[in-house]
Amino acid sequence: MIINLVDPDGHAKSGPPHGQFRWLRDNEPVFRHPGDLANDWPDFWAVTRHEHVVQVSRNPGLFSSHRRLALFDELPEAEREIQRLMMINQDPPDHTRRRALVNRGFTPRVIARLEKHIQEICEMLLDDVEGRDEVDFVRDVAAPLPLYVICELLGAPVEDRDKLFNWSNRMIGTDDPDYATTPQDNADAATEIYSYATRLAAERRESPRDDIAGRLLRPDENGETLSDEEFNLFVLLLVVAGNETTRNAASGGMLAFFDNPAEWDRLVADPAGLAATAADEIVRWVSPVNMFRRTATADTVLGGKQISEGDKVVVFYPSANRDESVFASPEVFDIARDPNPHIGFGGGGAHFCLGNHLAKLELRVLFETLARRFPRITQTGEARRLRSNFINGIKTLPVDLRQSSAS
Template sequence: MDVDLVDHDYYARHGVPHEQLRLLRANSPLYWHDGDEELGWPGFWAVTKHEDVVHVSRRSDLFSSYRELALFDESSEEVKSLQRLMMLNQDPPEHTRRRALVNRGFTPRTIGTLEERIREIADKLLDEAATLPQVDFVRDIAAQLPLHVICELLGAPLEDRDKLFAWSNRLVSTDDADEGPLAALELHKYAGELAARRREDPRDDIVTQLLRPDGNGDFLTDHEFNLFVLLLVVGGNETTRNAASGGMLAFFENPGQWERLTADPALSHTAADEIARWVTPINLFRRTATTTVELRGQTIRENDKVVLFYASANRDEDVFDSPDLFDITRSPNPHLAYGGGGAHFCLGSHLARLELRILFEHLARRFPTIQQAGPVTRLRSNFFNGITKLPVTL
């Protein structure tokens, strides 16, 4: 079978290879994908069915994020030793401890208190966008909302959002191998300075909360806190930005759904989840088998690379009726855009849903005749399913 699920250039030209994934779900749901010696990565098992993505996600004992890291690309031992300090690349019990400490700032109740502030931010951004001669939905709206919210969460000066945006872009860039580590160092230092300021001047923000010991006296070390900020800036910015941009494009391509939303903006509640399912802003994560495992009649051997394709799981015909139909009233909607459950379920899922719901509710009320005004360009990445440019007229 001639399948390539990781070609960055394909993603830049076309987006997620849904036709290939559909073929695999029907014929080879657990598919051995050949590696590329020239690019330096081995073959891997492509997991394409919803049920299997959930299974692998929930069995950290069998499929490790720590052993060879959670990102697709191979890393040197030196890089792996550093990356394993990040929660994304940890397994229980260390991951469980770290997650419990940071969960304090991301409970549904805590996030719910941000709703009115996020509404204010959304209106302010739309006011500003309306004054621009040309509007790029990605740059001027989709990227700005999560950046403003992250500054709000961190208690960081709003004028720092451009730095956070630049660091985030450099961290996920596939064009320059040196940029990511440099950006990580700069952001790590920034987080340390932010923590130092909060220790001297505690405030009612997530930074102050996370720097305090929990009920058992446990706390994040300086290094753990800095790495968490790095993860928050990338995860909280890139995913919501890409979901919002991809969601707007989905409405342009499905104008009937936009008419439904403008007629009843309260549908933004279910629309937020359908946007997440449809776009699936994070396409894949990697796990590594810790022992020999049988799955779908195939033998996965210890240390085999196992890659979860969330975009495929979110179009699984066994789970979703008419999966290739964008339907903002879809309910239930058991999508895996925020992960397949288990230890690594997205910490910011409540916040992402809230941001998407508010943004599209406000857009539908204020700019019901928004239109696409030029061609779309896509991110050159097999990891983030992203759009880099989407011209619109409000």
């Protein structure tokens, strides 16, 4: 079998390469993946089993996010120095301090307060599309939801959601011809987010408010606070990660229901009882983030393979989330799956997704509301996938809501 786990054209055509993942889990779960000199990609270790992804994720001292960053592509050292200021590219103890400060805005108690507002957003979005001839589930439902929520978190005007959407697409869509972004456009989008965050911070300091932005700019109980640069980087991470993952989990989840109509019927029959476990199963099934990169800080052994200091090690979440040794019938989309030890929010450890409670809340409320209001929603056209080996994204998903609302 020819193995190429990072071909963006393959992802655009059919999503994650689950056939290749299955073969690797069975035969070579820690695989020396060939590089691509044309793209400046060196050989790397592809980690595909659940246990090994968790092992890498929970040992940042041995598998560093800081040394050569957490994203797959290779960057010049000067650019890496800038990127290392971002939390996603840090190791403890720097990461521990930053995360403790940011976590104040994302505790389960804080996030639970948003449920009523998220319900209102979902109802409003569905009010807007009800009765329309043409509805794109991505553009009209899945994309606006996290953008409205991010505006709420930051205390930003709802009108800014289009700016956030544009910035996020430019940051993520560099490999997709529909977005036609370039590395320079990516950098420009980051600069625009920085400027936006700087203005937001100035407004909060002048007129404090009890939103997440306000909390993060106040000193904690030890007098610690985020610097201006740290706050700007947090906003950048929120705009991209908080938008892309929820948007694509929602879109991929809707597509999973279309492909598995019996599961949709189950949800429609008991939306309140099944929406929570459905949210977790959607994250497992879709795995919105395909991979992250780590760098070995010392010689070690992983899955029986000798890893050398400096080696590039890449963990693949869609593969781990269909590991037969962990999940019963992993190729079955089961919205009542319990237990569900998926690692769609990361394999645990220092970099476990900070916004996991928020993402699951958004998905739970959205699909519970959809099942109640539009039990006969249908797909009317092909789902078009994002050309990206990083984000398992869907760009368009045409649906019909006419005559499908609950009587």
